[in-house]
Amino acid sequence: MAPSKTRYEFGGPLGAAAIMVGLPLLFNVLYLTCNDKTGCPAPILLTPRELTWEKLKSQIPLPQDGIRGFASWEVTGWLLTYYMFSMILFVALPAQTVTGTKLRESGRCLPYKFNSAFSSTLVQLVIAAVGTYIQGSKFVVWMFITDNYLQLLTASLILSFGISIWVYARSFGVKPGNRDLRELAVNGHTGNVIYDFFIGRELNPRVTLPVFGEIDVKTWLEMRPALTSWILLNLAFVAKQHRNYGRISNSILLTTAMQTYYALEGQYFEEGLLRMMDVTTDGLGFMLTFGNITLVPFLYSTQCRYLAVYPVDLSTPAVAAIGAVYALGLYIFRAANDQKLRFRMQPDHPSVRGLPYLQTKRGTKLLTGGWWGMSRHMNYLGDWIQAIPFSISTGLAGYLILPASLAGASPEAMVMADGRVVVQGAAKGWGMIFTYAYVFWFGILLIHREGRDTAACAEKYGDDWEKYKKIVRWKIIPGIY
Numbered sequence: 001m002a003p004s005k006t007r008y009e010f011g012g013p014l015g016a017a018a019i020m021v022g023l024p025l026l027f028n029v030l031y032l033t034c035n036d037k038t039g040c041p042a043p044i045l046l047t048p049r050e051l052t053w054e055k056l057k058s059q060i061p062l063p064q065d066g067i068r069g070f071a072s073w074e075v076t077g078w079l080l081t082y083y084m085f086s087m088i089l090f091v092a093l094p095a096q097t098v099t100g101t102k103l104r105e106s107g108r109c110l111p112y113k114f115n116s117a118f119s120s121t122l123v124q125l126v127i128a129a130v131g132t133y134i135q136g137s138k139f140v141v142w143m144f145i146t147d148n149y150l151q152l153l154t155a156s157l158i159l160s161f162g163i164s165i166w167v168y169a170r171s172f173g174v175k176p177g178n179r180d181l182r183e184l185a186v187n188g189h190t191g192n193v194i195y196d197f198f199i200g201r202e203l204n205p206r207v208t209l210p211v212f213g214e215i216d217v218k219t220w221l222e223m224r225p226a227l228t229s230w231i232l233l234n235l236a237f238v239a240k241q242h243r244n245y246g247r248i249s250n251s252i253l254l255t256t257a258m259q260t261y262y263a264l265e266g267q268y269f270e271e272g273l274l275r276m277m278d279v280t281t282d283g284l285g286f287m288l289t290f291g292n293i294t295l296v297p298f299l300y301s302t303q304c305r306y307l308a309v310y311p312v313d314l315s316t317p318a319v320a321a322i323g324a325v326y327a328l329g330l331y332i333f334r335a336a337n338d339q340k341l342r343f344r345m346q347p348d349h350p351s352v353r354g355l356p357y358l359q360t361k362r363g364t365k366l367l368t369g370g371w372w373g374m375s376r377h378m379n380y381l382g383d384w385i386q387a388i389p390f391s392i393s394t395g396l397a398g399y400l401i402l403p404a405s406l407a408g409a410s411p412e413a414m415v416m417a418d419g420r421v422v423v424q425g426a427a428k429g430w431g432m433i434f435t436y437a438y439v440f441w442f443g444i445l446l447i448h449r450e451g452r453d454t455a456a457c458a459e460k461y462g463d464d465w466e467k468y469k470k471i472v473r474w475k476i477i478p479g480i481y
């Protein structure tokens, strides 16, 4: 069995509890306070001195039937149907078997069934394209997503908790030396229920279902519902913008295109997941389950949700600049990740053969040149740079929604199909709290992730890691951090 650790991360059990209570609440707050009823943010938030619950309540899209309206059996049923469909595609589409990295306890490797995540998304996009061709922006799936966003969020939260409880309970079936190669995550079984539930006890939970066969729960969740539903949510908001204004702005098209490419590329190179910390080190608990199936689709699609109500028309130079930043980030991200992969898998390849490295006592080599000589995580820097354009497309975000009678009140006013008027007014800039939350959060995630990886490497490599840190001084940004 992996040794039980008490080196807590995320502020230990208290921090984990705060995250598990706080994040679901925050996601609801983000939706309610940046809304398509009164504004982004809701106007009363701009004058905090006048803020009362009654006023706020009247400006946020609370369900008609109170707290019960946050959830819906029907919407939850459709979300589960969507997961089931994704599972059917997982079984039906051709895929190949790939061998995972060596497991810590047994030294053996698990097989994984890849790469049908990409083709599975393509099938879903083709269905959506046919539906959109027939029904236009009123395609039933797009309408369903935007009309039931809050209930979908609740269903996704319930599912995140449900899966986390299930994998936590099942993890107690992991026995040393079992034939199924089940293992506990090194940092996931401290004995503290709250912490272990959050961080994930079992490293590689798998389930064998009738008809569907064996499914590796973690990689399945990470690659399929998480990334595909992000794309679908974005497209639903593109359709909503079209219903609102009868046109599609270049900003929402650009954001959707960049994010879709990011998600599809991840799915196309699905195998790369096997070398990520998520698969090699972290157990499956609330952190990864919520992060994958709720945080990714619902936070990452915020920009398109915003642009559906406030279309931004970017100038051609702005489109070119945003595209260039994205391409730069993408290039660094991919080049750094590919270099490490090639160095490890094909050390004689001409592109990596001459690069300097540190031979460790553990047997593996650490690159000290190329991208990995500039900083210890240039791949994180590239990933963050490519995330900036997602938010920048929303500009100095913020809008107010005024009654139809005020149409023409301001030259910048935009009139929606239902007659309501959208202006930036006093909200200008304040909407950035919502539309830039992603890039801010992602920066924190990557800094925190770098710390976690460094701690793991210090443990794996001991003195060699200290030597490596002296050669490669910078953590993420050369010369700065």
Ligand code: NDP
Binding pocket: 275, 276, 277, 278, 333, 337, 340, 364, 365, 366, 367, 368, 372, 376, 377, 379, 380, 383, 449, 453, 456, 457, 460
């Ligand atoms: P990395 O791909 O950076 O892998 C870190 C591991 O690589 C270390 O544990 C070590 O493992 C090995 N390593 C470290 N330094 C070197 C070196 N100099 N030479 C050779 N090997 C080295 O980490 P992640 O798994 O965190 O990230 C993978 C990608 O996923 C990143 O590009 C990240 O940006 C992205 N990502 C995206 C997220 C999103 O939400 N969009 C979320 C999280 C990650 P060992 O030596 O044992 O092989």
